[in-house]
Amino acid sequence: MTETTILSSAARTPSREEIEQAFREAYEIGRAATITGKVADYIPELAKANPRAFGIAMLDGEGNRLAFGDTDTRFSIQSVCKVIILAVSLKTKGFRETFSHVMMEPSGDAFNSILKLDTRSNLPFNPLINAGAIQLVSTLADEFSFEDLMGFARELCMDEGICLDQAVYHSEFESGNRNRAIAYLLKSKGVLQGDPEKTVDLYFKLCSLSVTARSLASLGLVISNDGVNPLTGEHLIDPEHVRTIKSLMFTCGLYDFSGRFGVMVGVPGKSGVGGGLMCAARGPMGIGLYGPALDEFGNSVAGVKAMEHLSRRLNLHVFDY
Amino acid sequence: MTETTILSSAARTPSREEIEQAFREAYEIGRAATITGKVADYIPELAKANPRAFGIAMLDGEGNRLAFGDTDTRFSIQSVCKVIILAVSLKTKGFRETFSHVMMEPSGDAFNSILKLDTRSNLPFNPLINAGAIQLVSTLADEFSFEDLMGFARELCMDEGICLDQAVYHSEFESGNRNRAIAYLLKSKGVLQGDPEKTVDLYFKLCSLSVTARSLASLGLVISNDGVNPLTGEHLIDPEHVRTIKSLMFTCGLYDFSGRFGVMVGVPGKSGVGGGLMCAARGPMGIGLYGPALDEFGNSVAGVKAMEHLSRRLNLHVFDY
């Protein structure tokens, strides 16, 4: 933690120039950090990403945009899709039913851990780890086709270009045995709905949606703005559900690093092993980051470093009341 | 989750009458909930508490106070002292050193779990579980006497009446073998500083400080107000450290219920098995609750229910931007 001065919580709103300057600095800091990470290799297709790539996109409630670096590069959404899955579940099943299928506690284990499933509870710990997302997908698979869900992702991300990355999907499908194990274990406990193979197939497709840093900024903005697309006025997610999503992103959004991200950045975020990081800051402001070089926890090193800087410079920490 | 209407996040500030009314309702709801909990019995002295007792105290930045029910009853602070221990560590050792002794991740395990210590990491998961607090106490024991630390607790809680509850302390000392086990395990890993017996003795004393709901409201106010006592203007904790404390209270403050409290209440809180619950809400506003009937996770059932109501009625959820 660099002990630099921060704006006091009573500080005036930063000017547009100050905001742009902060993002430019964050971009430089993140870009320099890329060399300290490693591209995911557990899915062959992900290993092809350029480890030095980095981009930040910002979109605020008035439609202002900023973009530095690789903000148009398409990459697979991976775990960031868990937020969309949760939003769909809350929208169609409601709060009560959603949380009859999954708990809402941070797990303290790695993103793909099977450990907790077998020791403490039959329900997955939360919807933002693999087990929880797979569980929710199983409850949605009857009602929604992949195309339906992709359509909702396009709306939330304001990006009609989102489509299935076939190469990643095939790679996921080939390598997804741990997720199949999770699905069959949940099935054996009587928790998973429907067919495990069909469930993980749909889950793999959702993880293989191709997005950009810009799409994630848009998604972050909608979440930041109580579920309303401020550019169109469209209500996409219920405000109560958005609050739930942001809370879970805060406590569980960055795998085993969630606690530290909460302390150091203090903005609800969700990362994916494709290198994406989506943040919903006050303002409203959505921030999308793309940097495929990952830290030991599976988060974009550049993304995390850039967010640390932005949080301090722009006073984004939610606990700077 | 009762699906009642909430104030929109753009809502006007509630009037004093509305605030008072919300607290009165919360008191009634909490009081009714006491029958669903059970007083802690793992320490004989705690088992003597009146399970139907309940009180809420509020203190805001302008010195306004509210108090309903048993707000002058003294009870032992228990785990709420972990926040004070963390504050002292941050103040005297700084951020970096503090988090070289303890991590900052939610653990997903029960408050007194030994499991994680032996499987994933030698460092305790966070400062708000027993292992983490004991570890930090071990690093403070050379520099600070119990009296020093009690003095700091009195300042933070604006309560000169805080003293050692001898009966609880003796009860802790007699029954504290699990905490001794944790201390010796940390020592065997080369993590704990100094003498395990001396460490747990000091820890037991800190857990046995007798507070009231009012004291916890004052503590919550200081934390809510960036570390400054608004009544005296005294700077008690550095604002950066306060942010860290609030973040950790949010992710780890209510044991295995932290994630759900974050979703349902959305206010940094810390509970203790003595029945106390201390919350630092925006405003600034400190809320102290006392209800010794506990839920299965060790949190005051009345306290949690009352906070759920207050959060909705007064728009306190931190993710209602």
Added chain:
Amino acid sequence: MTETTILSSAARTPSREEIEQAFREAYEIGRAATITGKVADYIPELAKANPRAFGIAMLDGEGNRLAFGDTDTRFSIQSVCKVIILAVSLKTKGFRETFSHVMMEPSGDAFNSILKLDTRSNLPFNPLINAGAIQLVSTLADEFSFEDLMGFARELCMDEGICLDQAVYHSEFESGNRNRAIAYLLKSKGVLQGDPEKTVDLYFKLCSLSVTARSLASLGLVISNDGVNPLTGEHLIDPEHVRTIKSLMFTCGLYDFSGRFGVMVGVPGKSGVGGGLMCAARGPMGIGLYGPALDEFGNSVAGVKAMEHLSRRLNLHVFDY
């Protein structure tokens, strides 16, 4: 432990009458114990067994036979097939290669635990728990058809009547999601060979072989007699491999009850949730038991009680030197 007198280890060999009498007593004791157990219900087809059924069969090296009770009832071999799988692996892959796929340590966990797979080692703990047997099946599936393996089971059990119980197989197939989870987890670790679905399918078929107490007595005799069928003189398993099999049956053959069975009975045994228990006693002597009412560990209550009696009366404990 009933503290009855036992034959001293220097005792003369019991007469045929004494042996017959001991088995008759063991049958009565076992039969009385059936009421304390519960038929397995995790596979619907198993739940149909008669909980009061019980039979013991004995076959010794001179071809002497004893049979009490339900010794001709067919039931599914279940986990007893793990011994046959291990024998085939040792025979065709040899000791070194077999134990490059699986360890040889007791696990201390339940028969179907996934816990250990995810925490300590990528290899299953031993070949007599589900994970280990599935792993070995995966290494045999290319070379051997189900018919080949059934043929070997018929030879070892001297029972041409052994065939696939289609109802049990379908029940296994429908309910076997935990085993699928194990197979996919092993695959995801790069340990399982070939296709998980094909592997568990073959494993389910092997578990569904229908045997009798007599068949298990024959299997026990071959193992007891250094791998030679004493009635035909045929060498079915290498003596060194038999020693390995007996050692593993001793340390790991009765799930979480293996240690206690070793103390109380002291004869290498292997149980199955179908109610079978196969023992290889000195003599040579094979003992096959069938009692579908199970204890909390998944072992036949009647089988265990009967073996305790036989061990004491006939001095079968391997550590009565």
Added chain:
Amino acid sequence: MTETTILSSAARTPSREEIEQAFREAYEIGRAATITGKVADYIPELAKANPRAFGIAMLDGEGNRLAFGDTDTRFSIQSVCKVIILAVSLKTKGFRETFSHVMMEPSGDAFNSILKLDTRSNLPFNPLINAGAIQLVSTLADEFSFEDLMGFARELCMDEGICLDQAVYHSEFESGNRNRAIAYLLKSKGVLQGDPEKTVDLYFKLCSLSVTARSLASLGLVISNDGVNPLTGEHLIDPEHVRTIKSLMFTCGLYDFSGRFGVMVGVPGKSGVGGGLMCAARGPMGIGLYGPALDEFGNSVAGVKAMEHLSRRLNLHVFDY
């Protein structure tokens, strides 16, 4: 596993010359293996041992003795004392009461694991891991002084020279925090009897008894000979209890290597991190080995290698019926 020829189980008894030759070879094999191990360093005093030291002693029922290498060097008995503790408990409390304090299952975890204590059962898994031995010591501490127990050790080991190694004891006492953690955890569960500190103090003293390879050979002989000292005719342990001890040594005697030792050697053994290994072979025959260079599991590398050779050459495997 070297695939050398072994004596068939029907083989004639080896001559005295053959036995001596086998021990000489075992000594050479063990001595050569010392370079592959590492002396224990978790207790400073143990780290002072000569890593190249190695000795084997044999004593049979007719009083024949063999001794090669460092068979008169004194070293601390460490975990081998667990066998003596178990023998005393069985003798004075009986089978039933002993196993009301401790289970009899292999744990599948490291010798000093705390994991299992906190997840599955409140009772230690077996008397031959630290938790189990500490638990039994707690039940004996009221009735027996250290001197009483040392006296019993002297009798069983036929060695009046056994005494407390003060340096090791102090080293144990200083470094024994993990064992203290285990004791306090057992106390917190209401399992441990009496005072944890007093219990571990007595346990540390018992671990610090200084023995030789010869003493362990004598102990092995008594166990091998149904509890009778064949040289004096004195009955030291009840034959039933000896059987229990041998069974537990077989399933749990070499930590995480017990299963493999059972397969490869097939003789009840108990190792200690001081480098001792005590084996009770058929014959009767006691074998004591000393080689302080340890493998990753905490067993003497030389001791294990030498026993593998002896088992094959002299047909000692208990499952060579």
